[in-house]
Amino acid sequence: MFGNFGWDETPLGSDGLLAFNRLGEKLWSASGYEVADCYALNVENAANVYFYYYDSFRFIHLSNYAEVASYNVKGKDTIDQFVLVGNTILAVVDTHSVMQYEVRNRTLKPKGSVDFINGKGKRIKGTIYMRGENVYLITKDMVYWKGVQGFL
Template identity: 40%
Template sequence: MQIHHYLNFADAIAGQQIAAVGIGPDADLILLVIDPSDSSAAFGRYVSPAGASFPHASTPRTYPASVLHWKNGSFRRVDIAALDVAHPKIQPMADGGILIVASRCNFNSGAPDKNAALYDSQGRLVRRWVFGDGIQDVQVSRDQRIWVSYFDEGIFGNRGWNTPLGSTGLQCFDTEGETLWRFEPPAGFDQICDCYAMNVADDGVWACYYTDFPIVHISKNLETQGWSNNIDGARAIAVTRRKALLWGGYSTNRKRCVVQSFGNDYMTSSQELDFTLPGDTPSPITHTIGRASTLHFIAGMSWYQFDLHTLS
């Protein structure tokens, strides 16, 4: 399995801490970076009387942040003076804008947190809206549809959400925050209980979800098709016309890579691949993201890629 070392961004970060990683539709890398002293504000947690730890839905104060964006050989840096998004996700927008989303959202008795924030290319806030609680991933398509996947708490309800916004597990929004589409499973497949992996590609959207981990495709016309799959727990997916690669799993399978072929309604010909980063790379992989046919990895201060087409 040939992993390509694409970029070392240590000089661009210059001592800051990565707060969020995103991959855009052009296989572009976008990072949200902060000063380490602001980590407690961006990633605050509280402990319940029973001793359980929970992430804050909002920040106790604002913090300065910078957006680093590499696209088609160019680089830009955008500073945001006062960000108030907790446990952030990030995506680039086509006009140079930046979407930053908090993964948690309190319902607040009908006045929910506006946990999605859109900034312009200069780092100025444009608008805010609600994406709901329990956000697993956010990816923006080339035509500026915003796809949001949810984990179990965002589907079944927590933080005051009796009717969660993310109850279907996968939704599509426009750039005004209006819902364009909500997931309904293909015939013969269960609803999403926890959307483990999502990949927004030019041919549509791919997802793999709990409980039975089918691989599902949502076409550009928002039609769904599913394939049964016996590889459980995958956290990222890359696809070509004929194959799918599932990355990750439970326990000792957290770095598992399995390639399968698409059958009529089930995945076939499973092949587990040996996975190593090139060279001497002691840093652990901290982020794995699938966009189209490529898996993107962040390890230490480096960006790596693997294109599934190299196996086809």
Template identity: 30%
Template sequence: MLTYPLAQFPLRRLTASYRAGRLIATGISADGHILIVEETTDELEKEPILSIHQLKDEWRKTTIVPKEEIDFSLIDCFSDGRLLLVASRCDDDVDGTWLPNAFIYDPQGNLLDSFCLDDGIQNIQIDEQGWIWVSYFDEGVYADAVTSSNGAFGLVAFNDKGEVQYKNRQYPIDDCYALNVCSSQEVWFFYYSDYRFVRLEQTEDLVCEAPAIAYSQFARHEDYLLASNTDVIQLLKRTGTVYEVIREVSFLTEQGDSLTGDLTMRNDLIVLSTGKQLYFGTLGRRLSSLLPNE
């Protein structure tokens, strides 16, 4: 792999992100709230529960829901405060139908609805109008192709009843590696095997060539993307319809200490989760310090 000049990106510690349990999922809502789900124990009932925290700066709101017999791995919320928990995988019932893997709760933790979004989910993000955008990895794409299920399309949008509103019919998605729903009018995704970044448009989509790297998360600002996989974090610049790497990036605390952890990105917001805390920053605010000197 080619090497590029290294730029350092300081992230701020999120004050209200302290945790007491096992981290289950991290997400970012359409309005920029950071969401985390952790498994804890009800001290009175001595039963496992899920604590869903909505965070912004020093503000924190927690919703408690029972721990279902399902391995949730994805979280988001609707603009009216309803919460969505999703499992990446789903099982079939004795009659062959899929069991639910998406569960909607009200802000008090009461279960409102559940339905199936198909198996092999890579990511989910809800836009401001309430559509649930779902991307699928290869097992979901090819397993569902046999039954012509939704996952076979690689990228699908559902409403809050689990009804399909959009299916990708244009791009040959073998694996939808990354998803960034900035708004209902600006939906980005990155897919294999073509290694393309796509911005969906009502008139004409923007389709851009990219390095042959399995980016799993990316933030965007103007003509720049900050993209990451398990091995590298890179700053990419768009020229025409081609994204090229111009920097490699490492994260630091504001005190200058190295930061590593699990990344979640949406719009231009970057969230890094360590064992005990969350750190965050925005690409737009730091972009000028990351760019090469002209």
């Protein structure tokens, strides 16, 4: 992507993040953001997309390919994946922990860590995936799923 030795042609991924239609035609690119690496992406639906990127570490909300909001992210953690719950974001940080962020005044501020508890009151550990409005926690014996509506 950086072309340390130059390019004969501009590479497909030079904008860092792109959207295509079903025919493979480019609909949008993140050319104005200088995305070196997209750390986290959540496509809520065809119109709403959120992404968090290096090297500015901004959290961006797009609606119909136009920027709706840009958020500053406080704290030292790196967001790997996330879901939105009203004015709160649940995010996997540093690949293994879940952090709750409060959204206020175009800033995401860490509010505290999140633990997952089963029906017996026991803490659940496993691999976490966040997609759309869903959180999945996978252990060696079980797959847990929860939609974010009514989560917090």
